[in-house]
Amino acid sequence: MGTDIDGVIESRSADGSWKIEVGLLDLQLGRDYRAWGCLFDVRGMEGVRTLFADRGLPNDVSDPVREMSIDPDSDYQHSHTYATWAEVAAVDWDAPLADGPAFYYAGEWRPGEDGELVLHGIVEAAWGDVLDAAYDTFGDDHPGTPSEWPPGGEVCLDGAVYRPVVLTARMLAPPDEGRWARLWTAMRDLAAEHGDDNVRLVVWFG
Template sequence: MGADIDGAIESRSSDGVWRFEVALWTLGPGRDTNAFQCLFGTGRGEVGTDRPFFARRGLPDDVSDPVREGSAFGDCEHSHTYATWAEVAAVDWDAPITDGPAWLWAGEWRSGEDGDLVLHDLAWVTPAINEAADDAFGGDFDSPAEWPPGGEVVLDGVVYRPVVLTARMFVSPDKENWVALWTAMRDLAAEHGDENVRLVAWFG
């Protein structure tokens, strides 16, 4: 299935009717497949989240006519869903989104300013990391998720450890390509109320 996002932001006025506000394509999140998995549980990302936030809820029954028409433009649209600004604002971006260490990722730890190791970045697990784990732990390992408790691998001066993924690692509120969307929703919520602004999205 395709992994391009489409949709719109809607607001609900005092008469209870939802109205189209802005098309999602103008806000530019682009094809961010790992973020799509975290938020909506769809797309060909590499996160493997067990708990996407707003997965496949369908179209709201009271969706505005322009958004309903746009969501049925062709035969390839799928994974329709929605989320109010109140729900987005309540997301704990630092909560685990998987039930254990990531299979395809490792935490990349480097020395901080005080000399202590700090989590610097996520690293894609390469054959070299797996081979270093085999040497360190005396086995045949395919993933950091299989390393013994407390296990870590040092390769080219970098320390790699198993990592439990969080949404902030892929789609934080200040991630550049999502800022315009979240800002638009926040600004509209300041006018209409948090429960009266929502994102309606689908994929194709």
Template structure:
């Protein structure tokens, strides 16, 4: 059984009350555990040590739709981010202290590609470095490459831009909507509130 995301964009009115502005589901977010781990610390493969907006709970003064649909026996992992926080993200900063266990970079003639580490790649690393164990990228010697089926693989330290690009897909649309609302209400007065179920 999978996990789904739900949420809203809220804005703060001049009287200080948070109001519903947009439904996150209108942006049609896919079931993307990779992006969710990066952004909110939910699901994923465990390679993200520092998700961007994880574990904050519900903010104060949520709008009626959040109280009506975001609270219940099956909703969990509530968190939020203001536009000011999203705008300040360094999308190229490392999300962990070292290389990912479940991801590698495959060198391509037209640019590198982020790929999942397979048992075959771990086996090729063991063959390359003389081990009888399947070796994940953090176990490869520093600066080492692994060749498999004519491609070259390298360890990678993950960034938010790799896992949840801010200028692609539904999250780009969410950020644009928040930015546009912030131009009217203020950077601290627009926030995304999400939860999972």
């Protein structure tokens, strides 16, 4: 059974009250388990530090948000948490989120416009074609998961180079492209009007 995200962006007015500015459903974030694990510790990977997990609802959350995010007759809605724009803006998206290379994932490098290899993204490498290529490269008696490849080891496959990688927030929830850029842009624009501490994201899952 899948998990879905819901939530809002709120702003705080001069009298200290919060109101809904944007509903997350309107931003069409979809299911993004990698990002949820990194940001909110929901369906994430073991050993990866998260940014804004397990905070619950803000004490001063607006009444409409409290009503829509808590069903007193069900535990369907869970993992409530939040973050202000000031906190999001302070994130170091390139800081390591783990103490060593990812177990299941490898970085995928491909040639850029100048021919130099550029990190293209991360892929699941503990099974499938990359795993098969790892056995071909390192031998059948060598562990196939990227965190256990030999020092400096890499796998070449279909024009790409795969290497062990220490995960960062930028890899899991890219802030400048795709679905998350829409969210952060909306918060940034509201913060320009209301102030960084007066705009926040409130999320929950079901």
